[in-house]
Structures are given as structure tokens and as C-alpha cells.
Amino acid sequence: xxxxxxxxxxxxxxxxxxxxxxxxxxxxxxxxxxxxxxxxxxxxxxxxxxxxxxxxxxxxxxxxxxxxxxxxxxxxxxxxxxxxxxxxxxxxxxxxxxxxxxxxxxxxxxxxxxxxxxxxxxxxxxxxxxxxxxxxxxxxxxxxxxxxxxxxxxxxxxxxxxxxxxxxxxxxxxxxxxxxxxxxxxxxxxxxxxxxxxxxxxxxxxxxxxxxxxxxxxxxxxxxxxxxxxxxxxxxxxxxxxxxxxxxxxxxxxxxxxxxxxxxxxxxxxx
Numbered sequence: 001x002x003x004x005x006x007x008x009x010x011x012x013x014x015x016x017x018x019x020x021x022x023x024x025x026x027x028x029x030x031x032x033x034x035x036x037x038x039x040x041x042x043x044x045x046x047x048x049x050x051x052x053x054x055x056x057x058x059x060x061x062x063x064x065x066x067x068x069x070x071x072x073x074x075x076x077x078x079x080x081x082x083x084x085x086x087x088x089x090x091x092x093x094x095x096x097x098x099x100x101x102x103x104x105x106x107x108x109x110x111x112x113x114x115x116x117x118x119x120x121x122x123x124x125x126x127x128x129x130x131x132x133x134x135x136x137x138x139x140x141x142x143x144x145x146x147x148x149x150x151x152x153x154x155x156x157x158x159x160x161x162x163x164x165x166x167x168x169x170x171x172x173x174x175x176x177x178x179x180x181x182x183x184x185x186x187x188x189x190x191x192x193x194x195x196x197x198x199x200x201x202x203x204x205x206x207x208x209x210x211x212x213x214x215x216x217x218x219x220x221x222x223x224x225x226x227x228x229x230x231x232x233x234x235x236x237x238x239x240x241x242x243x244x245x246x247x248x249x250x251x252x253x254x255x256x257x258x259x260x261x262x263x264x265x266x267x268x269x270x271x
Contacts, residue, residue, distance in 0.1 A: 011256070013244040015192060018068065018201040019209055020059070020090065021232035023052035025082040027141035028234065043141040047081045047111040055235035056089035062237070063090055072124050073197035078204045079128040079144050079162060081111040084154055086235065087203040089115075093123035103156040110153040120156035124201075128159045130169060131188040134205035137175035142205075143167055178211060185212025193244060206231055 027046035030037035037043065048056070063069060069091065077087040088105040102121040109115065120126075128150070134142040144150075144167045147159045176184075185208060192200065210231050217225035232238065 007243070009243050009245070015197075015242050016071075016199045016239065017192065017242060018072065018199075018237055018239050019213075019232070020086065020201060020203045020237045021206050021209060021234060022048075022078075022080075022082040022086040022203060023055040023059075023089075023235040024049050025052060025141070027139075038139045038141060041140045043139075044143060045081050045145050046141040048085045048113065050114075052082070052086075052234065053089065053113065053115065056086055059086075059090040059235050059237060060092075068201070069122075069124070071199045072201045073199055074195065075124050075126045075201045075203065076129050076132065077126060077157070077202075078133045078208070079130060079147070079150060079159065080133065080142070080205075081145070083203045083205065084128070084150070084157065085111055085113060087126060087201075088118045088154065088157075090203075090235075091123060091126075091201055092118040093121035094119065105156045106154050107152075123156075126154075126157040128157055128162060129188075129191075130162055131184060131191060132202060132204040132208055133169070135176045135181050135207035135211075136170045138173055139175070143170040178214075181208060181211035182215045184208070186215050188212065189242060192242065 025043075025046040026049055027038060027043035029049060030040070030043060072091065075087055075091045077083050085106070092105045093102065102119050104117045105120045105123065105126065106113075106115070106118040108117045133144070136142055146167075147162050147165045150157070151159060189212065210229065214229045217228040220228070
């Protein structure tokens with residue numbers, strides 16, 4: 001029987017990731033009118049536009065309709081205003097209705113948002129990770145603030161694995177090449193395998209996600225490879241399965257597996 005094009009993998013060698021590009025930022029609007037605006041300090045660590053927040057609200061509705069909050073065990077976010085705002089707006093907790101004391105994921109009006117505080121109540125944990133930042137260099141919109149500033153705005157987000165308070169990764173020039181971004185994307189996916197979580201949401205950027213996705217699919221048909229490499233739109237979500245085909249993971253077998261042990265007794269097992 002011909003099984004060409006079909007792969008079969010143990011479930012414990014797979015993870016589901018939900019890739020999200022941030023919603024529309026002020027730099028996107030300016031850059032679409034004049035590409036040179038991306039080099040302007042006016043858009044340093046750009047925040048979301050009012051339209052961007054509408055996109056976040058729509059994504060939040062989709063996340064709930066698809067019951068993703070019941071499945072996602074971790075939200076990984078690039079440490080930039082626009083990505084964090086998108087992440088907490090889409091995957092953040094519900095409003096406190098029972099007087100529970102929950103640290104806010106976002107304080108009111110954070111990042112010129114004109115939005116109320118967002119609760120961490122009943123939300124998955126959030127982890128800021130620099131590996132999934134946007135292409136670095138040249139564009140001030142891709143330079144981050146200090147971790148100290150972000151912690152004040154987004155108290156419930158875990159910034160503990162970011163090594164320096166100030167941004168030491170972004171340089172005025174040169175800008176990262178496509179090959180460098182793609183290599184960082186592969187490194188990021190390998191790092192995902194060190195996590196125990198099986199279903200993870202990742203809120204990042206167009207350039208980074210394109211570099212990551214373009215690094216994979218070489219063993220797929222042309223249509224699938226093309227589908228993987230399409231740039232994500234603002235606030236688009238794409239769900240993927242990543243497979244450990246090289247025994248890189250260290251997880252024990254999937255918890256739904258059952259060894260089928262034969263009870264001890266006089267009867268012999270049937271053939």
C-alpha cells in the first residue's frame with residue numbers, strides 16, 4: 001500500500017504550537033506609507049494602534065470560540081510592547097468577578113493603549129523570550145525597553161530568562177540577514193523541545209516567523225512548503241505541529257499510552 005506523503009509519529013514526539021503575529025502597530029501604518037519611517041526613532045518599541053486593539057479583540061474572541069485557552073499551557077512572547085499587548089489581550093485572563101487577588105498581566109493604559117487592566121486570573125503563564133524577537137538592527141521599532149520598564153507595565157509576565165535589563169542584542173547596523181533570522185528560528189524551535197509543555201502559543205513578528213517557517217518544509221510537497229513560508233498578517237494565528245524525528249526530546253512516553261501489562265495469575269495470555 002502506498003503511504004507516500006503520510007507520516008506517522010508517536011504523540012509524545014509532537015508538540016502543537018500556535019504562531020501569532022502581533023496586531024497592527026504604529027510603525028506598520030507609517031512604514032506602509034513610507035518605508036523609511038521604519039528607521040525613525042519616533043517608532044521606538046512601537047505600540048498597537050486603535051485598529052490593532054480591535055484586531056486583538058477579534059483574536060481573543062476566536063481563541064475563546066476555539067477553546068484554545070483550555071489547551072494552551074504556556075504563552076511565549078517576544079519582549080516588545082506590540083507583541084506583549086497582543087499576547088495579553090488575546091490570551092489574558094477573565095475579569096475578576098469573585099474578589100480574587102490576581103496580579104495583572106497588563107496595568108491600565110500600558111503602552112498608550114487607553115485600555116483597562118488585563119487580569120492574569122485563569123490565564124496560562126506568560127514567558128518573555130528574546131530568541132523570538134523581530135529581525136534586529138537598523139529599525140528602532142525593533143529595539144526593546146528595559147526589563148524593569150516592562151515589569152512595571154506587565155507585572156504577571158515572567159521575564160526571568162532575559163539576561164540583561166537593557167537591550168544589548170539590537171545594534172544600529174548591520175540589520176540581521178534572512179539567514180541569521182532563520183538560524184535563530186531553528187534555535188528557537190530546538191529550545192521549545194526543552195520545555196515540558198505540549199501546547200504553546202507564541203506571539204512574535206512577521207520577519208522572525210517567516211524566517212522560522214521558511215527553515216522547514218523541505219521534505220513536504222511544493223504546495224505545503226509554499227503555505228509554510230507565506231508571511232503572516234497582523235494578528236493572524238496559525239497552528240502547527242512540530243515533530244521530533246531525531247530523538248532530540250527527553251520526554252517519557254505520552255501519558256495516554258498504556259503498556260498492556262498482563263495480570264499475574266494461572267491463566268496464560270492468549271496468543
